[in-house]
Amino acid sequence: MKTAALASGPKILVHQTLPSFSIPEWAKVAGYDGVILDLQHGELGLDAACGILRSIPRDNAYAWARVGSTDPGQILRLLDSGARGIVAPTIESREQAQALVAATKYLPIGNRSMGPSRPGLYIGDSYAEAGNLAVSTIAQIETRIGVERAEEIISTPGLDSIYIGPADLAVSYGLPGRGDWDDGPVRDAIVHLRELTQAHGVTLGIYSGKSAYTAALLADGLVDYVAFGIDLVLLNRALGDNINELKTALSTRNRS
Known part of the structure; x- marks a missing residue:
């Protein structure tokens, strides 16, 4: 069973690292499809993230959160507040992928506790089945080991998507920690992961901060969605451009 959320279109999301209720609204108005609330990096704590999730309309399938681990306690709080996707970093084995599925899906797929705290979050005859369809379980592959074990990860029952962390992946190959690789082992890994995700009916996403590189990935059909930019980086760029x-x-005035 795969979630309905990732069934259509290329989607563009933004990483949110600041505890602001405004960023999801501004992103939506600007044309983004959604946000990834980043509890792994940045300034977002669990309480702030849960509050922001409650401010996002329940029907937004791209209200996602990235956690620091597969700890079910934090994941459960985020899901009960309305997270429609959970991204877990540095997944390197089937066992880790299974732990992520267990924390994000209700029985019989996973082992998520039934304790809804946001009314009307999942609509359907079976709340558990509707919840499993509504929530995307996303394993982040960002190391050489993860790529080498990609098929065992991607074929994990209940997993919906793979998210590539290209900078960390580059570092694991002994390369500089940047994301826009057009050749070499990172590019090869992207192509390899695309082949595997298509074979197993799983979607593929990646982080990118550059427009031309993002456009090329989407045009070549290598990914289904891109997390395009980070709020702190975008704010820093805007401040720099402004000053x-x-x-x-x-x-110019002083020279005239």
Whole structure:
């Protein structure tokens, strides 16, 4: 059983690391499909993330959260607050993928506890079945070991998607920690993961911070979704552009 959320279209999400209720709204208005609330990196704590999730409409299938581990306690809180996808980092084995599935899916697929705290979160004759369809279980592959064991991870029953962390993946191959690789082992890994995910009916996503690289990945059909940018990086860039524009204007006036 695969979730309905990832069935259509290429989707564009943004990583949110700041405890702000406004960022999901601004992202949606700007044209993003959703957010990944990042509890692994950044300033988001569990309580803040749960509050933000409750502010996002329940029908947004791309209200996702990235956790620091497969700890079921944190995952359960996020899901009960309305997270429609859980991304777990550095998955390197089938056992870790199974633990993620167990924490995110109700019986008979997983072992998620039945304790809904947000009314009307899943609609259907069977709350458990509707919940399993509504929640995307996403394993992040970002190491050489993860790539080598990719098929055993991807074929885990109940897993919906693979998310590539290209910078960490590059570091694991002894390369600089950047994400926009057009050749070499990172590119080979992307192609390999695409072949495996298509073979097993699982979707594939990646992080990217560059427009041209993102467009090429989507145009080549290598991924189904991209997390395009991080709020802190985008804010830093906007602040830098703003002050540099002012400095240029002042310099021009001083020369005239």
